[in-house]
Amino acid sequence: MIKFLDLHKINERFREETDKRIKEVLDSGWYLLGKQNELFEKHFADFCGVKHCIGCGNGLEALSLIIKGYGFGPNDEIIVPANTYIASILAITQNGCSPVLVEPDIKTYNINPDLIEEKITDKTKAIMVVHLYGQAVEMDKIWALAKKYNLKIIEDSAQAHGAYYEGKRTGNLGDASGFSFYPGKNLGCMGDGGCVTTNDDKLARKIRAIRNYGSEQKYKNIYKGVNSRLDEIQAAILDVKLPYLDEDNKKRREIAKFYRENIKNPEIILPDTYDEKAHVWHIFAIRTSDREKLQKYLSDNDIQTLIHYPTPPHKQECYKEWNNLKFPITEKIHKEILSLPMSPVLTENEVQKVVEVLNEYRL
Numbered sequence: 001m002i003k004f005l006d007l008h009k010i011n012e013r014f015r016e017e018t019d020k021r022i023k024e025v026l027d028s029g030w031y032l033l034g035k036q037n038e039l040f041e042k043h044f045a046d047f048c049g050v051k052h053c054i055g056c057g058n059g060l061e062a063l064s065l066i067i068k069g070y071g072f073g074p075n076d077e078i079i080v081p082a083n084t085y086i087a088s089i090l091a092i093t094q095n096g097c098s099p100v101l102v103e104p105d106i107k108t109y110n111i112n113p114d115l116i117e118e119k120i121t122d123k124t125k126a127i128m129v130v131h132l133y134g135q136a137v138e139m140d141k142i143w144a145l146a147k148k149y150n151l152k153i154i155e156d157s158a159q160a161h162g163a164y165y166e167g168k169r170t171g172n173l174g175d176a177s178g179f180s181f182y183p184g185k186n187l188g189c190m191g192d193g194g195c196v197t198t199n200d201d202k203l204a205r206k207i208r209a210i211r212n213y214g215s216e217q218k219y220k221n222i223y224k225g226v227n228s229r230l231d232e233i234q235a236a237i238l239d240v241k242l243p244y245l246d247e248d249n250k251k252r253r254e255i256a257k258f259y260r261e262n263i264k265n266p267e268i269i270l271p272d273t274y275d276e277k278a279h280v281w282h283i284f285a286i287r288t289s290d291r292e293k294l295q296k297y298l299s300d301n302d303i304q305t306l307i308h309y310p311t312p313p314h315k316q317e318c319y320k321e322w323n324n325l326k327f328p329i330t331e332k333i334h335k336e337i338l339s340l341p342m343s344p345v346l347t348e349n350e351v352q353k354v355v356e357v358l359n360e361y362r363l
């Protein structure tokens with residue numbers, strides 16, 4: 001069986017170093033917001049090219065902390081792509097804000113910058129861009145809109161650690177960015193984890209307090225905070241893995257290149273990129289008219305695939321109020337999309353086999 005993602009194999013490569021750093025934490029007897037957090041926050045901020053990194057519990061909370069940090073709430077609108085993972089939308093509704101959904105560009109699967117301006121109202125406070133599947137959003141038009149209407153740009157970088165847009169990394173393309181270190185992400189820990197990156201000193205300080213009960217000094221609560229901390233073991237693991245991230249992303253690019261050059265089947269639409277450095281291929285998503293048939297065919301041939309994602313947020317039961325809204329491009333993507341095996345530990349033989357099996361597929 002060719003696995004979609006072999007997490008054990010991914011993490012075994014760092015076993016000696018992670019064992020050592022985990023032992024350091026256990027020996028220290030200090031489990032939250034300590035030395036490992038400090039080290040990782042510094043290293044990840046440097047990696048992204050930003051001034052601040054604030055570790056937190058997970059990617060959803062990273063996005064939610066940014067919204068709280070800006071003080072957005074009821075009556076505020078945040079523009080967001082309709083085809084994103086549910087977490088982006090939950091971060092908005094959790095804080096009482098209204099998400100304003102915008103269709104993606106069918107070529108990049110990222111928010112269509114040309115459809116944003118018509119959705120801006122007096123209530124709009126921010127544009128949340130999502131670097132979906134690992135490809136950085138093309139920011140120039142969005143930067144211009146944010147400037148024109150005085151809006152914040154919040155990045156959801158949960159799928160795009162290390163991707164570039166015009167020489168800058170994700171995490172440094174807006175006012176503040178949320179990352180997830182869920183095990184399956186390009187930079188993943190061995191549990192839950194996340195962080196916020198920003199160049200805004202005031203926001204960073206506020207988020208640092210909010211994630212820890214709204215307190216800068218123990219038992220003095222200046223904000224109605226939350227408990228969302230990155231634990232020391234996860235920070236240590238991330239600090240071990242971070243130096244290898246660019247190399248791992250390079251391997252993903254090589255696999256994506258091989259897939260794109262060698263999969264030749266009229267039934268399959270391959271993903272595209274506007275710039276090799278913009279994409280870190282968290283997901284290699286193809287499209288096909290009969291997705292269920294192709295998925296079964298691949299499974300019968302011992303190739304595991306996943307779907308990111310089968311149902312768009314506006315069709316979910318939890319958002320009943322939007323179930324009748326129509327987002328045809330989003331709905332088409334969710335119906336046709338299928339994610340091929342993609343990870344830095346896939347072997348040449350495995351990648352070759354995926355290509356051969358796909359090239360023999362007939363509808």
Ligand SMILES: *Cc1c(COP(=O)(O)O)cnc(C)c1O
Binds near residue numbers: 058060084
């Ligand atoms: C994974 C993910 C999140 C949420 O991250 P968690 O750590 O699972 O909370 C948010 N947005 C996107 C686009 C994601 O892929």
